[in-house]
Amino acid sequence: LTNYFVNTIITALQGPTWQTLLERIGEDAMFHLLVDTSIFVPLPNGCLCQMTGEAIVNLRPP
Template structure:
Protein backbone atom coordinates (compact mmCIF):
# COMPACT_ATOMS: atom_id res chain seq x y z
CA UNK A 1 0.00 0.00 0.00
CA UNK A 2 1.34 3.42 -0.93
CA UNK A 3 0.05 6.43 0.98
CA UNK A 4 0.20 9.51 -1.30
CA UNK A 5 -1.96 11.73 0.92
CA UNK A 6 -2.86 11.79 4.60
CA UNK A 7 -5.14 8.85 5.32
CA UNK A 8 -5.41 7.70 8.91
CA UNK A 9 -6.59 4.19 8.06
CA UNK A 10 -3.78 3.54 5.55
CA UNK A 11 -1.24 4.93 8.01
CA UNK A 12 -2.58 2.61 10.73
CA UNK A 13 -2.47 -0.41 8.40
CA UNK A 14 1.22 0.28 7.77
CA UNK A 15 2.01 -0.22 11.47
CA UNK A 16 4.29 -3.10 12.47
CA UNK A 17 1.38 -4.97 14.09
CA UNK A 18 -0.39 -5.27 10.73
CA UNK A 19 2.82 -6.30 8.98
CA UNK A 20 3.26 -8.98 11.66
CA UNK A 21 -0.31 -10.20 11.15
CA UNK A 22 0.25 -10.36 7.39
CA UNK A 23 3.38 -12.46 7.94
CA UNK A 24 1.48 -14.85 10.22
CA UNK A 25 -1.74 -15.34 8.24
CA UNK A 26 -0.57 -14.77 4.65
CA UNK A 27 -1.73 -12.50 1.85
CA UNK A 28 -4.96 -14.38 1.00
CA UNK A 29 -6.27 -14.32 4.57
CA UNK A 30 -5.23 -10.68 4.99
CA UNK A 31 -7.04 -9.72 1.79
CA UNK A 32 -10.15 -11.50 3.05
CA UNK A 33 -9.88 -9.77 6.43
CA UNK A 34 -9.55 -6.32 4.87
CA UNK A 35 -12.19 -6.70 2.15
CA UNK A 36 -14.85 -9.04 3.53
CA UNK A 37 -15.02 -8.26 7.26
CA UNK A 38 -15.35 -5.28 9.57
CA UNK A 39 -12.23 -4.48 11.58
CA UNK A 40 -12.23 -2.07 14.51
CA UNK A 41 -9.37 -0.66 16.54
CA UNK A 42 -9.58 0.73 20.05
CA UNK A 43 -8.67 4.41 20.34
CA UNK A 44 -6.97 6.01 23.36
CA UNK A 45 -10.31 7.57 24.39
CA UNK A 46 -11.87 4.07 24.63
CA UNK A 47 -13.91 4.57 21.43
CA UNK A 48 -13.66 2.24 18.44
CA UNK A 49 -12.60 3.24 14.94
CA UNK A 50 -13.91 1.14 12.06
CA UNK A 51 -11.01 0.45 9.72
CA UNK A 52 -12.67 -1.82 7.18
CA UNK A 53 -16.10 -3.08 6.20
CA UNK A 54 -19.49 -1.66 5.44
CA UNK A 55 -20.34 1.23 7.79
CA UNK A 56 -22.44 -0.03 10.67
CA UNK A 57 -25.09 2.57 9.94
CA UNK A 58 -25.99 0.51 6.85
CA UNK A 59 -25.95 -2.87 8.61
CA UNK A 60 -29.19 -4.71 9.32
CA UNK A 61 -29.94 -5.09 13.04
CA UNK A 62 -29.65 -8.67 14.36
Protein backbone atom coordinates in the same frame (compact mmCIF):
# COMPACT_ATOMS: atom_id res chain seq x y z
CA LEU B 1 -0.11 -0.31 -0.63
CA THR B 2 0.91 3.28 -1.32
CA ASN B 3 -0.52 6.17 0.67
CA TYR B 4 -0.67 9.23 -1.64
CA PHE B 5 -2.97 11.27 0.62
CA VAL B 6 -3.02 11.59 4.41
CA ASN B 7 -5.39 8.89 5.65
CA THR B 8 -5.25 7.76 9.26
CA ILE B 9 -6.65 4.29 8.53
CA ILE B 10 -4.19 3.55 5.71
CA THR B 11 -1.31 4.88 7.78
CA ALA B 12 -2.30 2.60 10.67
CA LEU B 13 -2.66 -0.43 8.36
CA GLN B 14 0.89 0.16 7.14
CA GLY B 15 2.25 -0.06 10.70
CA PRO B 16 4.39 -2.84 12.13
CA THR B 17 1.53 -4.61 13.93
CA TRP B 18 -0.41 -5.11 10.70
CA GLN B 19 2.79 -6.14 8.87
CA THR B 20 3.38 -8.82 11.50
CA LEU B 21 -0.21 -10.04 11.09
CA LEU B 22 0.27 -10.22 7.30
CA GLU B 23 3.49 -12.22 7.72
CA ARG B 24 1.80 -14.67 10.09
CA ILE B 25 -1.51 -15.28 8.26
CA GLY B 26 -0.48 -14.73 4.63
CA GLU B 27 -1.85 -12.60 1.83
CA ASP B 28 -5.05 -14.56 1.17
CA ALA B 29 -6.23 -14.40 4.78
CA MET B 30 -5.21 -10.75 5.10
CA PHE B 31 -7.11 -9.88 1.94
CA HIS B 32 -10.18 -11.62 3.36
CA LEU B 33 -9.92 -9.65 6.61
CA LEU B 34 -9.54 -6.32 4.83
CA VAL B 35 -12.27 -6.88 2.23
CA ASP B 36 -14.88 -9.17 3.77
CA THR B 37 -14.92 -8.29 7.48
CA SER B 38 -15.22 -5.29 9.76
CA ILE B 39 -12.27 -4.65 12.05
CA PHE B 40 -12.48 -2.26 15.00
CA VAL B 41 -9.58 -1.03 17.12
CA PRO B 42 -9.84 0.64 20.53
CA LEU B 43 -8.94 4.31 20.87
CA PRO B 44 -7.40 5.94 23.95
CA ASN B 45 -10.74 7.64 24.76
CA GLY B 46 -12.54 4.29 25.08
CA CYS B 47 -14.25 4.51 21.67
CA LEU B 48 -13.73 2.14 18.74
CA CYS B 49 -12.47 3.07 15.29
CA GLN B 50 -13.72 1.02 12.34
CA MET B 51 -10.70 0.14 10.20
CA THR B 52 -12.31 -2.02 7.53
CA GLY B 53 -15.69 -3.11 6.23
CA GLU B 54 -18.88 -1.41 5.23
CA ALA B 55 -19.67 1.49 7.55
CA ILE B 56 -21.58 0.07 10.48
CA VAL B 57 -24.14 2.88 10.24
CA ASN B 58 -25.10 1.56 6.78
CA LEU B 59 -25.78 -2.01 7.96
CA ARG B 60 -29.28 -3.26 8.60
CA PRO B 61 -29.93 -4.95 11.96
CA PRO B 62 -30.17 -8.75 11.85
